[in-house]
Amino acid sequence: MVSIIPRDQLKRHMILPAKTETHLLSIEKEFVAKERLNRYNLAPKQKILLYGPPGCGKTLSAERIAWNLGLPLLKVRFDSLLSSYFGESASNLREVFDYCKREPVVLLLDECDFIAKSRVSIHDVGEVPRIVNMLLTLLDEYEAPGLVIATTNLKIALDEALFRRFDDVLEIPIPEISERVRLIEMTLSAMPVSPDVNYQDLANNMDGCSSANVVLTVQRAAKICVMNGSKNINSAHFEQALSEMTKF
Numbered sequence: 001m002v003s004i005i006p007r008d009q010l011k012r013h014m015i016l017p018a019k020t021e022t023h024l025l026s027i028e029k030e031f032v033a034k035e036r037l038n039r040y041n042l043a044p045k046q047k048i049l050l051y052g053p054p055g056c057g058k059t060l061s062a063e064r065i066a067w068n069l070g071l072p073l074l075k076v077r078f079d080s081l082l083s084s085y086f087g088e089s090a091s092n093l094r095e096v097f098d099y100c101k102r103e104p105v106v107l108l109l110d111e112c113d114f115i116a117k118s119r120v121s122i123h124d125v126g127e128v129p130r131i132v133n134m135l136l137t138l139l140d141e142y143e144a145p146g147l148v149i150a151t152t153n154l155k156i157a158l159d160e161a162l163f164r165r166f167d168d169v170l171e172i173p174i175p176e177i178s179e180r181v182r183l184i185e186m187t188l189s190a191m192p193v194s195p196d197v198n199y200q201d202l203a204n205n206m207d208g209c210s211s212a213n214v215v216l217t218v219q220r221a222a223k224i225c226v227m228n229g230s231k232n233i234n235s236a237h238f239e240q241a242l243s244e245m246t247k248f
């Protein structure tokens with residue numbers, strides 16, 4: 001339900017559009033400048049909501065923020081939290097937030113898609129409205145030495161009440177062609193590449209793919225190369241990897 005990822009195990013290399021990268025950097029810089037801001041009665045952004053399509057780096061962004069700030073990541077899985085014993089999920093969530101008051105961590109509320117659904121069902125009985133209400137209270141009361149980052153796949157149809165409780169709401173978008181080229185370069189950084197490989201064409205062929213898909217396809221091509229005993233990765237390896245990708 002809750003796991004702590006120590007800083008040295010966090011992933012941190014990611015490719016983002018310049019605007020998104022600048023936005024994430026500004027969150028990190030404010031946090032580092034906390035004391036300077038406090039002197040002027042200002043506070044850094046501490047409650048962040050990341051949204052966007054699957055596999056484009058929401059969880060990775062949280063890891064990277066934690067790494068850059070030198071903090072461990074405390075990850076809460078809402079699916080398992082919600083399936084905990086009836087009535088216990090809200091108090092479990094409170095315990096997690098209590099821990100964060102004492103320890104400087106990045107608290108990641110991962111895949112909490114239910115928060116993007118309107119609270120129309122608030123009068124329902126059951127765990128979801130209970131936990132949404134608890135989350136509202138906990139975010140209101142949040143005063144901690146670290147950060148809290150929530151992620152959701154769903155487009156913001158966010159309840160206004162919940163929306164207001166975040167200091168910043170940021171989209172992690174699907175990669176455009178230039179990001180796909182950089183993702184290919186990043187994934188191939190340790191591979192010898194044949195001159196017949198054209199990154200631009202490859203990136204064009206992966207139009208509409210998530211970042212995760214681009215990385216996986218390139219890794220698949222790299223594996224084909226290694227398993228074939230080839231001395232460098234060539235366009236035929238990519239063709240095979242791309243054709244396998246379309247099967248899924």
Ligand SMILES: Nc1ncnc2c1ncn2[C@@H]1O[C@H](COP(=O)(O)OP(=O)(O)OP(=O)(O)O)[C@@H](O)[C@H]1O
Nearest residue numbers: 014015053054055056057058059060153211212215
């Ligand atoms: N922007 C990115 N730059 C580099 N690698 C990425 C990026 N986005 C995703 N990846 C790769 O894909 C993997 C999955 O990404 P991640 O878990 O962050 O996606 P997500 O947005 O949280 O998806 P989901 O909505 O399914 O939880 C990462 O571990 C990484 O290998």
Ligand SMILES: [Mg+2]
Nearest residue numbers: 058059110151
């Ligand atoms: Mg994720």
